[in-house]
Amino acid sequence: MTEAARQAAADLAELRAGSGEAAHGQPVVDRLVALLDLERIEENIFRGVSPPQSPVRVFGGQVAGQALVAAGRTAPAERKVHSLHAYFIRPGDPSVPIVYEVDRIRDGRSFTTRRVTAVQRGNAIFALSASFHHVEPGIEHADRMPDVPDPETLPTRAEIIAEHADKLGVFATMPRPIDIRYVTDPPWVSRERGxxxxxxxVWMRADGILPADDLLHVCVLTYASDMTLLDSVLVRHGAYWGFDNVVGASLDHALWFHRPFRADEWFLYDCASPSASGARGLATGRFFTRDGTLIATVVQEGLLRILD
Structure with missing residues (x-):
């Protein structure tokens, strides 16, 4: 763990002391920044850690964000990531550091390609391929943002979960570096309607100010992209983690970045599920800035078993 990560963890522990609520705000955002500040142990090898307060397995958005940091730190600074494709291979153990091994696949005239394998105890737990492209002019078009209420008019996540905290367990009290405001009813509310x-x-943003680092903002959005995506599958079936006997995990994840953005400013995460079958659910998502600019698109398939 880097010194910045140690200090941020200490600050976070102090913030949470004696509180039954999820920590939030700038100290938690600083902890996320430290979490993404990987230790470089060789030219193409990096090491990351998980937060002190973690569920039983490493959060998928964390390992995806950290792997993208590793890829980005081996790519030319003037080339920006435009896509990533990843597979979740094994559950990660949050008590064990994660080693990220970068393979420099290609450095072309316009594109740079990197492959990253995340390893724990000698086994691959995650694999990511990312492509970087130098900025150049070209054709332009984009979908329009749905008409939704402003984030300030919506209750905070803490306010919504207050009466359901006992069912949500650790997910209700884990530190939250991402401020989330639900536009549609959250799954634990809509499930009551079947x-x-x-x-x-949902509206999202980092719950504090982030440094002016383009790669960091992309990695924070990558982290956030795994937070509510599969909700679009579960709401269709009136089920949710903790309330029902749901077993699930992210299987693969793909992201395309279209335009520049800041992850500490509000963006709308508009998710839908076109299909679920064979104990797998497919979800797609679009990210829009507050002024309606489409900044990224995501697709994920998840394992979802709703047991009797």
């Missing part, structure tokens, strides 16, 4: 349209819409 299911709704396979859609989830």
């Amino acid at each position: 299911g709704t349209e396979a859609r989830s819409q």
